Amino acid sequence: MEILVCMKQVPDDSIEIKLGADGQPDLSKAEPQGNAFDTYAQELAVRYIEANGGTVSILSLGPAENETCLKSALAVGAEKAYRVDDAGFEDADAFVTANLLAAAIKKIEADNGAPFDLVLCGRESTDYIGGEVAEYLAEKAARPFVTNVVEIVQENDGAIQAKKELDSGYNWVDAPLPAVMTISKPDYDPRYPKIKDKMAARKKEVPVLAAVDLALEDGDKVALVKYLGYQEPPKREAGVKIQEEEPADAVAKMFEILAADKVL
Amino acid sequence: MKALVYIEKKDGSPIGTSLEVLTAANALGADITAVSAAVPADCIDEDIVTSAVVAEARDGGYDIVLFAATTLGKIVAPRVAARLLAGSVNDAISIAADGDGFCVIRPVYGGTAQEKIGIAGKAVISVRSGSYEAAESVPEIKEITAPDADEIGIKILEAIAEAGEAVNLEDANIIVAGGRGMGSEEDFALCKELADILGGVVGATRPAIENGWINRTHQVGQSGKIVAPSVYIACGVSGATQHVSGMSGSKYIIAINKDEEAPIFDVADIGIVGDVKKILPLMIEEFKKKQG
Incomplete structure (x- = not known):
């Protein structure tokens, strides 16, 4: 099976991002990396092809710096990685981003002479947390769409069974291929690269498609929403801190405050 | 202004966040049409709700379509927007009318910053739980259906319930x-x-x-x-x-x-x-x- 994973490069999600003096998010302390949910998608795809055969390719939209996440992906089981250079589309919203990805996928599929059976995206990015690109992409590509998948099992008769995570429980669904899926967190974590695979990945070439050269209709190039800037969230006032030697004293003090505040 | 509000239900009653969405629509001074769709047991709710809301929105001439930013709402909002060619925002914490469009605020970077987003025309927005007070009165909820329910290709083969009781954190006091x-x-x-x-x-x-x-x-x-x-x-x-x-x-x-x-x-x-x-x-x- 031919699987394509869309990967966004994001700042390290374990670092707290605050607005800088210029009113923009200060990303200086956060190393760029592949979005966590996209790396889960890749691991799920690699496990599938290891068991059933096929290849995993990665696609990322962005400037040359985005090759950081693509090289990492190539070191953990992806065979090919493509970058769509977004020059000329810096104001892309989720709609335009998805249209560019859809056009790039079409072009790669035409070049390969075969469609990808599965296009996978993480359920959301850890930076903007919009959770919209895969939805727009599935609509644009007009392919069956399954969200929050945590497991896929061997295809059968042009369809694949997927385990879809719900708020409470799971559904096993049958999706005709080719399909688009979003991936949630499976029970396992993505693998770490071996040194030799890291070295090999560094040498691999990443084909670049220029966004401006992709076949997009005019309407598909115009963002539907405009990003107007950032603001600090309102600060919550810290209240009373109770520091007593004896737990019983601390609890007594808490009940005094609760009574005064008429809470509970 | 005309607003279409999708009311998500749990055990037959509107969920708390949907009541908050009604308040968001009221705050815009909108004429509200509240709708809900019944989902056939073997269909995925996202597919049915997307299709039903799009059919309603195409006929109704709405300026804004609102969802609760639940698992369902956050998936359906951009899909509806894609079909209506409207701007979409997930997880809005405030929505204001701005000329013929809207200005929306949403958290980014895990809530350490907020982003302002402008939408020039029609909008499809999911509203984050806790952003508005729950509406005290609920308008009549119109049942809508997906015109193409039979053609949707994805079927549920098996439903597995999670062990343990149902948890309703969003509506907990x-x-x-x-x-x-x-x-x-x-x-x-x-x-x-x-x-x-x-x-x-x-x-x-x-x-x-x-x-x-x-x-x-x-x-x-x-x-x-x-x-x-x-x-x-x-x-x-x-x-x-x-x-x-x-x-x-x-x-x-x-x-x-x-x-x-x-x-x-x-x-x-x-x-x-x-x-x-x-x-x-x-x-x-x-x-x-x-x-x-």
Whole structure:
């Protein structure tokens, strides 16, 4: 099976991002990396092809710096990685981003002479947390769409069974291929690269498609929403801190405050 | 202005966040049409709701379509927007009319910053739980259907329920949440005991779930539920951004943690520095006594 994973490069999600003096998010302390949910998608795809055969390719939209996440992906089981250079589309919203990805996928599929059976995206990015690109992409590509998948099992008769995570429980669904899926967190974590695979990945070439050269209709190039800037969230006032030697004293003090505040 | 509000239901009644969405629509001064779709058992709710809402929105000439930012709403909003060629925003915490369009604010980077977004024309927006008060009255809810339900290619083969009772964190008035500091499954049970006494619901942080102390349906935070109860009691919770962004809308926060530098204390109305395993049993005793 031919699987394509869309990967966004994001700042390290374990670092707290605050607005800088210029009113923009200060990303200086956060190393760029592949979005966590996209790396889960890749691991799920690699496990599938290891068991059933096929290849995993990665696609990322962005400037040359985005090759950081693509090289990492190539070191953990992806065979090919493509970058769509977004020059000329810096104001892309989720709609335009998805249209560019859809056009790039079409072009790669035409070049390969075969469609990808599965296009996978993480359920959301850890930076903007919009959770919209895969939805727009599935609509644009007009392919069956399954969200929050945590497991896929061997295809059968042009369809694949997927385990879809719900708020409470799971559904096993049958999706005709080719399909688009979003991936949630499976029970396992993505693998770490071996040194030799890291070295090999560094040498691999990443084909670049220029966004401006992709076949997009005019309407598909115009963002539907405009990003107007950032603001600090309102600060919550810290209240009373109770520091007593004896737990019983601390609890007594808490009940005094609760009574005064008429809470509970 | 005309607003189409999708009302999500649980056990036949509107969920709390949908009532908050009605308030968001009222605040825009919109004429509201409230709709809900019944989903056939073997179909995926997202497919049916997308199709039904699009059919209604195409006929109705709405300026804005609103959803609760639930798992369902956040998937359906961009899909509806794609079909209507409208601008979409997920997780809005405020929506204001701006000329013929809208100005929307939403959290980014796990809530440490907020982003302002402009939409020039029609909008499809999901509203984050806890951003508006719940509406006191619910308009008549019109049942809508998906015109192409038969053609949707994805069918549910098997439904697997999660072990344990249904959890409704979003509509809970009191939440007692446990984090890594609870230390073990046995001590985590203290959170449940306190929640039961207070008539509340148990919440949990991601580490508590990853440790297997409680199942994922209890998770509060960016990758779990966004909650805003009257009282939130955080037990052994350090206050990672991931978690705080899901509970900082709570009206009153009590935090217990042994690390006096824990970031949870920055948002707490009462912060108790101490051993949660010693303090919780005392709190449970006191609340029991108070209730006689």
